[in-house]
Amino acid sequence: MRKLSTTLSYILFWLFTLSYGKVTAQNAAPKTAPADTNFNLKNGDRVVFLGNSLFENDMPYGYLExxxxxxxxxxxxxxxxxxxxxxxxxxxxxxxISSPSAYDLLIEQLTKAQPTVVFISYGAIEAQEEEEGVARFKQGLNKLLDKIEQLGAKAILLSPIPMMTTETPTQVAPRNAMLELYATTIAKTAAERSQRYIDIYQPMLALNKQVKISDNGVHLNETGYYYLATTLEKGLGLTPRQDSAIINISKNAGESTAPVKIINAGKDKGQVTFTLEPEYLPLPLPQIAEGTADKAQLIKIPGLKKGIYTLTANDDQVITASAAQWKEGVAIRHGASFNQAAQLRDLIFKKNQLFFQQYRPQNRTYILGFRSHEQGRHVKGLEDLNIIIAWLEGQIALTRHPKPMVYQLTLVK
Known part of the structure; x- marks a missing residue:
């Protein structure tokens, strides 16, 4: 009896493997397929992130914005x-409990946001319905895209992210097979409608093998959103945010590459003063920055005489390294520009927190719902939050501009 049971188990496992392999082979998520190669945002654009927890959980971090x-x-x-x-x-x-219906509320919130560009992230929840739910999912996705077109907005569709836990491997494979199936459905829908599709499934799957981007295997952590932001940039066809800056002082007259301008290169090569004029603010590193150093900007300074050098920015110490290390390139992850980036990120968080409280008030039933006769007077308070939100957006506009930094590299020993 035990032998028969063992044989039956092998047969069932073999059948599952064939079935899973077939689903994976036929429905592997396509790579990013842009509808056009020149994505840009223009003055007056309103970008809306619409979807599930992939977008909501970024609110504490603000990386995507x-x-x-x-x-x-x-x-x-x-x-x-x-x-x-x-x-x-x-x-x-x-x-x-009260009206409007769930779908009508979704459309109401989308319309009220007045989008010109909508990033869409759906499919992760629907994938629980497996193959049987694909048709209904595609119907709903097309209906939503029709509405976005009616609003005159451009849609950008994202794939779901994979399940990333290793604690339950027998559940991960079939779950990810379904997520890939729905990612394929999203990609095909985007292609049929000539809209941009960005595959984040495969990049996140690969990154999960190198860096801890999820704490529970389902949702991204701060490091995960850091990488999702750079994946989004790449999927939109944007150039890498940080390039290496090179200052060559092997001769008395120093030479440099953009965005560096040399102010003074001492003849004794013991001190170099230069400005760095970045095109963008640096992307703030997550609190646990292990494995993310490759995203930092490198400053390479060949030609220094042997010794230890300290780099300062606007008189604030940034980093100390040897001449050999400066020759190879030193990653810059601190300084005034990073402080400015952190300030901008904090403003984004505060603005999004206020907006969240406005469009999803905890006591919605009493203010907007069927018991609004009790506390409906507070609707005015929700509307007044627009004043603070607009002020914070003004502060964001002032803070997002990178400022030229004066750096000085000094021989200390």
Whole structure:
């Protein structure tokens, strides 16, 4: 009997493997497929993040908004995050006891946000319905895209992210097979409608093998959103945020590459003063920055005489390294520009926090719902939050511009 049971187990495992392999092979998520190669944001654009927890959980970090608002610092672009944990293309997570219906509320919130560009992240929840739910998902996605077109906005579709836990491997494989199936559906829908699709499934799957980007295997942590932001930039066809800056003082007259301008290169090569004029603010590193150093800007200074050198920016110490290390390139992860980037990120967080409280008040039933006869007077308070939100957006606009920094490299020993 035990032998028969063992044989049956092998047969069932073999059948599952064939079935899973077939689903994976037929429905592997396509690579990023842009509808056009020249993505840009212009003055007056309103970018809306619409979807499930992938967007809502970025609110404490603000990475997605940060990378976009700093790419076009001279353009007045504003952002609204209406991601909702557990949501679907039918708005099913947004339901309340009173009207409007969940889907009508989704459309109401989207319309009120006045988008010109909408990033869409759905499919993770719907994938729980497996193959049987694909048709309904595609129907809802197309209906949502029709509405976005009616609003005159451009849609950019993202794939779901994979399940990343290793604690339950028997559950991960079939779950990820379904996520890939829905990612393929999203990609095909985008292609049919000539809209941009960005695959974040494969990049996150690969990154998870190198860096801890999730604490629970389902949602991204701060490091995960840091990498998602750079993946988004790449998917939009944007150039890398940071390039190496090279200062060659092997001769008395120093030479440099943009965005560096040499002010003074001492003949004794013991001191170099230069300005760095970055095009964008640096992307703030997560608190646990292990494995993210490759994203930092490198400053290479060959030609220094042997010794230890300290780099200061506007008289604040940045980093100390040897001449040999400066020759190879030193990663810059501190300084005034990083302080400015952190300040910008904090402003983004405060603005998004206020907007969240406005469009999803905790006591919605009493202010906007069927018991509004009790506390409906507070609607005015929700509307008044627009004044503070607008002020914070003004502060964001002032802070997102990178400032030229004067650096000085000095021989200390």
């Amino acid at each position: 940060f990378v976009l608002t700093t790419r076009w610092p001279n353009q007045n672009v504003t952002f609204r995050n209406i991601g909702w944990t557990g949501d679907t293309v039918w708005g099913e997570a947004r339901s309340y």
